[in-house]
Amino acid sequence: MSKVGIIISREYNERVRKKSFIITTLLMPILILGLMAAPTLIMLFGGSEQKDILVIDQSGIVAEQLQSNDEIHYIVEQEASLDESLKREELFGVLWIGENFIENNSLCKLYANSSTSITLEESIASQLEEIVEAERIKSEGIEGLSEIINRIDANVAMTTIRNDLGEESFSSGISYALGLGFGMLLYMFILIYGSMVMTSVIEEKGSRVLDVMVSSVKPFQLLLGKILGVAAVAATQVIIWGILVVGIGSAVLPELIPEQTMQSVEAVQSGAMTADQAGVDADMVSAIAVATDVGSLLMMFVYLLLFLVGGFLFYASLFAAVGSAVDSVQDSQQLQTPVTLPIILAIILAMSVFNDPNSSLAFWGSMIPFTSPVVMMARIPFEIPTWEIITSLCVLYVSTVCMVWVAGKIYRIGVFMHGKKPSFKELLRWIRSN
Amino acid sequence: MSILQVKNITKRYTEHTALSDVSLSIPKGSVYGLLGPNGAGKTTLIRVITRITMPDQGSILFDGRPITDNDIYNIGYLPEERGLYKKMKVGEQAIFFARLKGLSRKEAIARLKEWFIRFGIQDWWERKVEDLSKGMAQKLQFITTVLHRPKLLIFDEPFSGFDPINANLLKQEILRLRDEGATVIFSTHNMSSVEEICDHITLINRSRNILSGSVSELRHRFGDDIYALTFAGQSQSVKELLESMGEVLSLSEGEAGAPSELRFRLNARHTMREAISAINERVEIRSLSEVIPSMNDIFIRAVEGTL
Numbered sequence: 115m116s117k118v119g120i121i122i123s124r125e126y127n128e129r130v131r132k133k134s135f136i137i138t139t140l141l142m143p144i145l146i147l148g149l150m151a152a153p154t155l156i157m158l159f160g161g162s163e164q165k166d167i168l169v170i171d172q173s174g175i176v177a178e179q180l181q182s183n184d185e186i187h188y189i190v191e192q193e194a195s196l197d198e199s200l201k202r203e204e205l206f207g208v209l210w211i212g213e214n215f216i217e218n219n220s221l222c223k224l225y226a227n228s229s230t231s232i233t234l235e236e237s238i239a240s241q242l243e244e245i246v247e248a249e250r251i252k253s254e255g256i257e258g259l260s261e262i263i264n265r266i267d268a269n270v271a272m273t274t275i276r277n278d279l280g281e282e283s284f285s286s287g288i289s290y291a292l293g294l295g296f297g298m299l300l301y302m303f304i305l306i307y308g309s310m311v312m313t314s315v316i317e318e319k320g321s322r323v324l325d326v327m328v329s330s331v332k333p334f335q336l337l338l339g340k341i342l343g344v345a346a347v348a349a350t351q352v353i354i355w356g357i358l359v360v361g362i363g364s365a366v367l368p369e370l371i372p373e374q375t376m377q378s379v380e381a382v383q384s385g386a387m388t389a390d391q392a393g394v395d396a397d398m399v400s401a402i403a404v405a406t407d408v409g410s411l412l413m414m415f416v417y418l419l420l421f422l423v424g425g426f427l428f429y430a431s432l433f434a435a436v437g438s439a440v441d442s443v444q445d446s447q448q449l450q451t452p453v454t455l456p457i458i459l460a461i462i463l464a465m466s467v468f469n470d471p472n473s474s475l476a477f478w479g480s481m482i483p484f485t486s487p488v489v490m491m492a493r494i495p496f497e498i499p500t501w502e503i504i505t506s507l508c509v510l511y512v513s514t515v516c517m518v519w520v521a522g523k524i525y526r527i528g529v530f531m532h533g534k535k536p537s538f539k540e541l542l543r544w545i546r547s548n
Numbered sequence: 549m550s551i552l553q554v555k556n557i558t559k560r561y562t563e564h565t566a567l568s569d570v571s572l573s574i575p576k577g578s579v580y581g582l583l584g585p586n587g588a589g590k591t592t593l594i595r596v597i598t599r600i601t602m603p604d605q606g607s608i609l610f611d612g613r614p615i616t617d618n619d620i621y622n623i624g625y626l627p628e629e630r631g632l633y634k635k636m637k638v639g640e641q642a643i644f645f646a647r648l649k650g651l652s653r654k655e656a657i658a659r660l661k662e663w664f665i666r667f668g669i670q671d672w673w674e675r676k677v678e679d680l681s682k683g684m685a686q687k688l689q690f691i692t693t694v695l696h697r698p699k700l701l702i703f704d705e706p707f708s709g710f711d712p713i714n715a716n717l718l719k720q721e722i723l724r725l726r727d728e729g730a731t732v733i734f735s736t737h738n739m740s741s742v743e744e745i746c747d748h749i750t751l752i753n754r755s756r757n758i759l760s761g762s763v764s765e766l767r768h769r770f771g772d773d774i775y776a777l778t779f780a781g782q783s784q785s786v787k788e789l790l791e792s793m794g795e796v797l798s799l800s801e802g803e804a805g806a807p808s809e810l811r812f813r814l815n816a817r818h819t820m821r822e823a824i825s826a827i828n829e830r831v832e833i834r835s836l837s838e839v840i841p842s843m844n845d846i847f848i849r850a851v852e853g854t855l
Contacts, residue, residue, distance in 0.1 A: 117648055121648075122642065124644050128633075128635070150563050205716075318633075321632065321633070321634065322627055322630065322631035323631035323632060323633055324601075324631065325625075325627040325629065325798065326626075326627060326631040326645070326693075327631075327645070327648060327691070328596050328600050328625075329620050329624065329625040330620070330645070330648040330650075334616065374837075516713060520663055530595070530600055530601065535665070
C-alpha cells in the first residue's frame with residue numbers, strides 16, 4: 115500500500131471506530147425520523163384516555179348533535195346546573211352553551227378542571243362550527259343547499275410542470291425542504307469535519323508525531339492522507355444515514371400512513387383521480403411521490419456525495435493549513451476566521467436561493483468554489499439544468515486541487531515552526547517559497 | 549568510508565544563524581556523538597540531515613552521493629520530543645509506523661514481537677499509548693525508529709527520562725545495532741554516555757563546529773601530561789622530589805594506612821623513567837597513571853573557550 119494509503123487507513127479507522135462516531139451515525143437518522151414521525155406517534159399513542167365533558171346546552175339543539183370520539187366523551191344532562199356541575203371533580207370539564215348560540219357564536223364556554231390541549235379545543239370548536247353551519251343552512255329553508263355548497267367548495271391542487279424539461283417537478287414546498295436540508299447538511303459537515311482536521315493537525319504538531327513521521331513520509335503525503343481519510347469518514351456517515359433513513363423510512367412509513375390514504379395517493383399519481391376527489395392533501399401526495407421516486411432521490415444523493423467530498427476537501431485543506439501554522443486551538447481563532455466566513459456566507463446565500471433558484475446571485479453562488487457546495491446543493495432540488503451542476507462540480511474539483519497544493523506549501527513549513535504565530539503576510543511568503 | 553558527509557552547511561533564520569559553515573564526516577559503523585550546549589544548533593543540523601529543513605548553503609553526501617528525498621527512508625530518526633498518537637493502541641501504532649517505513653504488516657508484526665519481548669513490554673500491545681509511562685513510550689518510540697533497520701540512526705537525547713537500568717538496556721541495544729552494521733548519530737549533553745558508547749564526537753557551540761575527532765584521541769590531546777601517583781610511605785619526601793623535577797598539583801594524604809595520592813607534572817628536563825626510579829627509592833608505588841580528562845571537562849573547557 116502506498117504511504118498515502120496507509121495514512122488514509124489510519125485516519126479512517128481511528129475515527130470510524132470511535133464510540134462517538136458510531137453513536138452519532140446510528141442515532142442521528144433515528145432522531146430525524148423520530149422528529150418526523152412524532153406527531154403521528156403522538157396521535158396514535160398519546161391522548162388515549164377519553165375525557166368526560168359534561169354538556170349544559172341551554173339552546174337545546176347542539177347537545178344531541180355532539181358526537182363523542184376517541185378523545186372526548188360528551189355527557190348530556192339537561193337538568194344540571196352550572197354551579198353544581200363545576201364542583202364535580204371526576205369530570206374533565208363542563209361545556210356550557212348559551213340559549214342563542216346559533217345566532218351568537220360566542221355564547222359557549224369550556225370550564226376545564228385541568229389544562230387543555232389545542233387539539234382538544236379545536237376538536238370541540240370545529241364540531242360546534244359544523245353544527246352551527248348546518249343549523250344555519252337549515253334555517254335558510256332552501257332545499258339541497260348543503261349539497262350545493264359542497265359542490266361549490268374548492269380545493270385547488272396545482273401541479274407545476276417544467277415546460278423546458280418536459281417533466282413533472284416537485285412542488286416548491288418539497289424542493290424547499292430538500293434544499294434547506296441538503297444545504298444545512300453540507301454546511302454542518304464542512305464546518306464540523308473541517309475543524310476536526312484542524313484540531314488533529316494541531317494535535318499532531320503539538321505531540322511532535324510529525325517529527326517522527328517526517329523521516330518516512332513527505333509532509334504533503336501526510337496532509338493528503340489526512341484530508342482524504344477524514345473525507346472518507348464523512349462520506350461513510352452520509353451513506354449510512356442515507357441507507358438508514360431510506361430503510362427505516364420504507365419500513366415504517368407505510369405502517370404510519372393509513373392504507374386508504376396510500377391507495378388514494380396512488381390513484382392521484384396514476385391520474386385516475388384528482389387530489390380533491392381522493393380527499394387527500396395535494397402537498398402530501400407530492401411528498402409521498404418524492405419519497406417513492408427512487409431514481410431522482412438516488413441522483414440527488416450522488417450529487418450530495420460529490421459536493422460533500424469536493425467541498426470538504428476544499429475547506430479541509432484550508433483548515434489543515436491554519437492548523438499547521440499555529441501551536442494551539444486557542445491561537446487558531448484569528449486565522450480561522452477567513453476560512454469560516456465564506457461557509458457562513460454560503461449558508462446565507464443558500465437561504466436566498468429559495469426565493470429565486472435561478473437568480474444570478476444563486477447562479478454565481480453555486481459556481482464560486484467557496485460557496486458552491488452549499489448553494490448548489492440548496493438549488494439542486496429545484497431542478498436546475500444539469501450543465502450547471504457539472505460545471506460547478508468541475509470548478510470545485512479543479513480549485514480543490516489548487517487549494518490542496520497551496521495548503522501543502524503552508525503545511526510543509528508550518529508544522530515545523532513552533533512558537534511565534536505567523537501573520538497573513540508570512541503565510542503568503544510560505545506559499546510563494548519553493 | 550563515510551556514510552554521511554556534511555559540507556559547509558550554513559542555515560540562517562531571520563533573527564539568528566543556527567549553523568555557520570559546519571562540516572563533519574561520519575564514519576560507517578561508528579557511534580557518533582553530536583555534542584553541544586542547549587541552543588548550539590544540534591537539532592537544526594539533524595533537521596538538515598533528515599531534510600526537514602533546507603540549508604542556505606552547503607551540501608550533504610549520503611553514501612558518497614548528494615542526499616535525496618529517498619535517502620530519508622534509510623534514516624531512522626528519534627526526535628528529542630517524543631511523538632506518538634496518544635489515543636492509539638501500542639501495537640497498532642507500532643505497525644502503522646513500521647508500514648510507513650515500508651515494512652509489510654506481517655513483517656512488521658514479526659519484528660515488533662521480537663523487540664517487544666527484548667524490552668519486556670509484550671503485555672502492552674493492546675494498551676493505549678496515553679496509559680504508558682514516559683519511559684515505556686520512549687521504548688516504543690525507540691523500537692519504531694530502528695525497526696526497519698535503517699543504515700543511519702539518529703537519536704536526539706535518547707536517554708532522557710530513563711532510569712539507569714533501562715538506560716543501560718538502551719545502551720546495549722545501540723551498541724548491538726552498531727555491531728550489526730548501522731551507523732548511529734546521537735545528540736546529547738550527557739557526557740558520561742558519550743565516553744561509554746561514542747567512537748567519534750563533534751562539538752557544536754554557537755552554530756559552529758568547534759571540535760571533532762575520535763573520543764580516545766581527543767582525550768589524549770586534551771591531557772595536560774598530568775599524572776596521578778598513589779603510594780604508601782613518606783609523602784613529604786616524594787613531594788619535595790617531584791617539586792624539584794616539575795610541579796605538584798595536589799596531594800591527599802592517605803589516612804590510617806591507606807595510600808596517599810599525588811598529582812604532578814614533570815618539566816621538560818626530566819623523563820618519566822627518571823622520576824619513577826627516584827620515587828621508587830623513597831616510597832612504595834601502588835599505581836601511576838596519566839590523568840585523562842573526562843569528556844565533561846573537555847566539553848566545558850571547549851565551550852568556555854579555554855582551549
